[in-house]
Amino acid sequence: MSDRESLTPRVFLVRHGETEWAKSGRFTGTTEIGLTATGAQQVSSAAATLIGPGRLIDPSRVVRVIVSPRRRAAKTCEILLKDFSSRPTRIWDDVTYTEDIAEWDYGDYEGCTDQEIRNLRKKKGLDLEKEWYIWRDGCEGGESSKQVTERLDRLISQIKDIQRPYMNGEASADVLIVAHGLINRCFVKRWLGFAVDFDLPMIFAPGAVAVLSYKNNDIDKPALHVGVALPLSSDEDSVRGAEQ
Template sequence: MSSDGPELWVVRHGETEWSRDGRHTSTTDLPLTEDGEAAAAALAPRLAEVAFDLVLTSPRRRARRTAELAGFPDAEVDEDLVEWAYGDYEGVTTAEVRETVPGWTVWTHPTPGGETPDEVAARLDRVVARARRHDRALVFAHGHSLRVLTARWLEQSPAEGRFFKLDTSTISVLGYEREHPTLLSWNS
């Protein structure tokens, strides 16, 4: 553990066809694109020299494949890391939703048939609690779920995740400064 407290490293999965095209992807279990595979593999040297005492992944194959290519084929599957369930908006872009619901965002509007922000936060609060019991944890998951996880790590409401844009195949690090949870590195 660092002198200030535990660290949680978060990795968003590599590119899929739908992430590339801006389509909301939760339960649809898409593979990585060729570019997504290459970018995920490029994470391996960046993570190889870091010692993790807990490595978790979403059960979706895009996250599991990213973990494998990044050097963590034995990452433990944790159902709490699945992406925000988009319900009726699965596979739909924000622009398409806004044709019928002007100004819609996942952060501010309902997702019919999907999860509420509080339901997503409840899952990710369990991941945060689990990670805080370790010196340095690593998770492989999804854009919106990791943004909510970050907000919860920082003791903020789930909607504050809207401030943390997160690209595919990126590494971010959450930690502490003294007793305060903080962002150590983002979207790198």
Template structure:
């Protein structure tokens, strides 16, 4: 395998009963629907494996949300047990607080703001945008320092060079926010990165420098 720029893959968990109808789900621990599990299996077959989009032999670490829907999604990928996995609250979904389980129109009615937007207004009893942005930044820096920076500063061993990719398995809003912060954009630009249930994104770098983060591909889904 030749040298190439490190990548950060992001994978949104498969469909749940709430995501199917648009309910905001953060701390409620739902499992995948049968349809959601099948889509993840199709995505794994199409995109995970040697000479495919996500090559397990290049993954140096997986970070996954503690919620069941994310854990189930990761398990369905069938990655080798040798791939290190860290379950972290940094990848939990945007905490919706009092808006948990509500549709957007219901939140607009409850908040009294017809233009309520998660990216700008946050959630009472949950998280505000600046809190979400802060934990995303911590996780991005963790991934870069542990696996990516050494590729560019010349300190990576041959094995570290070959296994420098990272995979995040988590939720819609937190991963859309990750794309925005990867590019050093404000968190609210996460609205521009639609990510469907089971969707995959690829974040990397341009011109072989860690100082030029870029989006390589986005919202890839196996139908």
């Protein structure tokens, strides 16, 4: 990345590792379910590769960690940061658990697969003219897209308040979020200024990391890193310096 980009505050979105329900395609909102062994390994591998001094997520640059209060997200955060729990780094200074980044509340559809939900709705006489689209239609007994939008916008506003004074690198102001597949994709849409039901196909695998920031160091130009250049290692820095 350019020196200018490296100064701009970033938001790292992490999805929790695999669970049994995620593996079987079941909608998991409020249900407390743990990571599978594979899920824990997914997170450990991401941490070993991406988190650490001089790496993509440098703990010394993270000023806030925001986590869904669901057990699978909290465990993911614990695994991600375990190597820094006893070190004098700011990443542990302020960990916030908030329902604002909890998974979409699926209500009556909790634990169902996509097809089971569609069959249930059609038995009730719903969706006769068009197929169910959660981003638009929400969930019976759960959250609407309006409710999800309101809580995400509230959280985004708080993050911008944290980062606004440091848009040109006056101090580090990265934020790390650990949450869930659907709500993370909703967060991306709202960060970019799109409605939750805007058609923006995205894939967010268990244990994956996405990076958001701002274009031209401008708080009013939220952006998505569609490709992130990893920081140079110390050896690569030395080589580059010798070539200049």
